[in-house]
Amino acid sequence: MWGSMFRWLDPYAKPETLYHLCGRLLPYLMVLAVFTLLLGNIWGLAFSPADYQQGDSYRIIYIHVPSAIWSMGAYSSMAIAAFIGLVWQIRVAQWAVLAIAPIGAVYTAIALFTGAAWGKPMWGTWWVWDARLTSELVLLFLYLGVIALSGAFSEAARGIKVASLLAIVGVVNLPIIHFSVEWWNTLHQGATITKFAKPSIDPSMLWPLLISILGFALLLAALTCLRLRSQILIFEQHRPWVRQLLDSKADSTQKEQN
Amino acid sequence: MVMWRALVQRELQLLGRQKADWLNPLVFFLLVLSLFPLGIGPEPGMLKQIAPGLVWIAALLSVLLSAERLFKDDYRFGVIEQLVAGRQGLFSYVTAKICCHWLSTGVPLVLVSPLIAVLLGLDWQSWQVLVVTLLLGTPVLSLLSVLGAALTMAADKGGILQALIILPLYIPLLIFASGAMEAAATALPYTGQLAVLLAFLLFALALVPLAVRQALRMNVG
Amino acid sequence: MAFNSWTEFWAMGGYALFVWLSFGTTYALMLGLWWYSKRQHKQIQQQICAKAAREQRVRQHQESEK
Numbered sequence: 197m198w199g200s201m202f203r204w205l206d207p208y209a210k211p212e213t214l215y216h217l218c219g220r221l222l223p224y225l226m227v228l229a230v231f232t233l234l235l236g237n238i239w240g241l242a243f244s245p246a247d248y249q250q251g252d253s254y255r256i257i258y259i260h261v262p263s264a265i266w267s268m269g270a271y272s273s274m275a276i277a278a279f280i281g282l283v284w285q286i287r288v289a290q291w292a293v294l295a296i297a298p299i300g301a302v303y304t305a306i307a308l309f310t311g312a313a314w315g316k317p318m319w320g321t322w323w324v325w326d327a328r329l330t331s332e333l334v335l336l337f338l339y340l341g342v343i344a345l346s347g348a349f350s351e352a353a354r355g356i357k358v359a360s361l362l363a364i365v366g367v368v369n370l371p372i373i374h375f376s377v378e379w380w381n382t383l384h385q386g387a388t389i390t391k392f393a394k395p396s397i398d399p400s401m402l403w404p405l406l407i408s409i410l411g412f413a414l415l416l417a418a419l420t421c422l423r424l425r426s427q428i429l430i431f432e433q434h435r436p437w438v439r440q441l442l443d444s445k446a447d448s449t450q451k452e453q454n
Numbered sequence: 455m456v457m458w459r460a461l462v463q464r465e466l467q468l469l470g471r472q473k474a475d476w477l478n479p480l481v482f483f484l485l486v487l488s489l490f491p492l493g494i495g496p497e498p499g500m501l502k503q504i505a506p507g508l509v510w511i512a513a514l515l516s517v518l519l520s521a522e523r524l525f526k527d528d529y530r531f532g533v534i535e536q537l538v539a540g541r542q543g544l545f546s547y548v549t550a551k552i553c554c555h556w557l558s559t560g561v562p563l564v565l566v567s568p569l570i571a572v573l574l575g576l577d578w579q580s581w582q583v584l585v586v587t588l589l590l591g592t593p594v595l596s597l598l599s600v601l602g603a604a605l606t607m608a609a610d611k612g613g614i615l616q617a618l619i620i621l622p623l624y625i626p627l628l629i630f631a632s633g634a635m636e637a638a639a640t641a642l643p644y645t646g647q648l649a650v651l652l653a654f655l656l657f658a659l660a661l662v663p664l665a666v667r668q669a670l671r672m673n674v675g
Numbered sequence: 676m677a678f679n680s681w682t683e684f685w686a687m688g689g690y691a692l693f694v695w696l697s698f699g700t701t702y703a704l705m706l707g708l709w710w711y712s713k714r715q716h717k718q719i720q721q722q723i724c725a726k727a728a729r730e731q732r733v734r735q736h737q738e739s740e741k
Contacts, residue, residue: 237698242684245677252688259701282668302708310697317693334622341619348609357672358605362619365601365665369623372654376626380633415705419712426716433723442724 229414236408270300275367278360476558506635521599560592
């Protein structure tokens with residue numbers, strides 16, 4: 197059943213096809229990402245009303261929440277790619293792990309930084325050992341571990357496999373870490389900080405937030421396409437199609453110069 | 455089973471010959487513990503308060519460091535390549551390694567725990583809880599450290615990389631183990647934390663050996 | 676528009692530092708990652724081309740020596 201269900205995906209597991217697909221998708225994704233990001237953020241920054249409790253500082257939500265959501269989304273997609281890559285031995289899925297990891301790390305760093313900049317005016321401090329903040333910090337460490345491990349081997353293909361395994365171990369551990377940290381925080385201090393109630397958010401604030409979330413997702417997709425193309429080139433550099441591709445590219449640039 | 459016993463015997467013999475492999479982590483553990491009073495100040499009240507976190511951080515560092523060279527020799531001499539190629543003994547080898555690693559690092563920590571209690575001014579009750587958390591927690595430490603060592607076996611950079619990838623995974627253990635000791639110190643019920651620790655142990659016992667086996671295959675393959 | 680004037684917009688109700696710091700850092704990081712990935716892609720292409728050219732030179736040299 198599995199075989200027939202995903203047969204249509206088979207051609208995309210071929211590096212050459214995927215390279216060209218990513219190349220074709222990249223400009224559309226990038227334009228869409230920039231458009232939705234700017235739309236969501238400008239709407240949120242300038243046109244949605246100020247929060248009655250937090251004033252204008254709440255506008256950080258339009259980058260904080262999307263980056264936090266997709267820092268975890270990127271980790272899950274990375275782990276799924278790692279799983280597919282290891283179980284079915286699909287090399288492009290393994291390369292995707294390496295393509296996504298730095299993007300996820302940057303998203304996590306953004307979520308942490310904007311969280312701190314939001315916490316300072318609201319809670320009076322840049323950092324509290326809140327359960328969510330701590331989990332996000334651990335997520336950053338997990339990303340850095342995957343990146344460091346993938347680069348530690350002289351044989352790159354081996355490094356990617358081992359890093360994929362670590363990504364899977366991490367995704368099994370993440371819920372446990374999150375639950376432990378939550379338990380630990382409630383033990384040490386009561387819930388002194390409660391985020392403002394989510395369901396009561398006004399549509400005029402919700403729409404720009406949803407658009408920003410979409411924008412971050414599109415940017416994640418665009419960056420993944422770009423970085424996956426680099427990975428494919430690195431690992432396929434001895435294949436004739438790469439040589440032909442680069443030769444024809446060099447020819448066309450020479451003609452332009454002439 | 456016969457193979458497993460042979461492998462355990464081999465490991466124990468190796469440990470018997472290379473005493474530094476299990477003595478150094480123990481000394482390191484005691485050394486780290488004695489550094490804290492020097493750095494923070496020797497007030498017994500304060501020491502008692504931070505003792506749970508202290509003992510556990512020192513324990514996980516010493517267990518982690520002891521695992522660094524765990525597979526290096528076997529890798530260099532081609533033992534692991536043989537086992538991977540043989541397609542049979544690898545799982546027994548992994549479980550024997552984990553078991554012996556715990557015997558050589560976890561058990562000594564439990565044995566020196568009375569000394570820790572004296573150094574940090576723990577009472578009888580706290581010491582009992584410390585022993586129980588060590589008994590439940592150090593196997594998990596060993597399992598994860600062995601996983602870290604297996605992942606980084608063929609890597610060019612060892613030590614610090616292994617710590618970087620494994621330390622985040624230790625967080626739940628640290629929280630619940632020191633939580634149990636803290637609860638016991640304030641005369642609160644702590645069986646819940648111990649149950650969670652036991653759950654971690656069983657969960658890790660079920661999954662980590664498989665991951666270690668896979669990691670070894672990748673490093674050789 | 677939730678603000679009456681541009682100065683009010685830039686002031687962000689007194690939270691200018693935090694809001695603009697967050698947005699500035701976010702966009703700087705994103706642009707940085709984009710630029711880095713783009714440059715990396717170009718470098719890889721150049722490296723592969725240079726390698727191919729070198730291999731060809733070696734081959735030509737070997738053939739001329741025969």
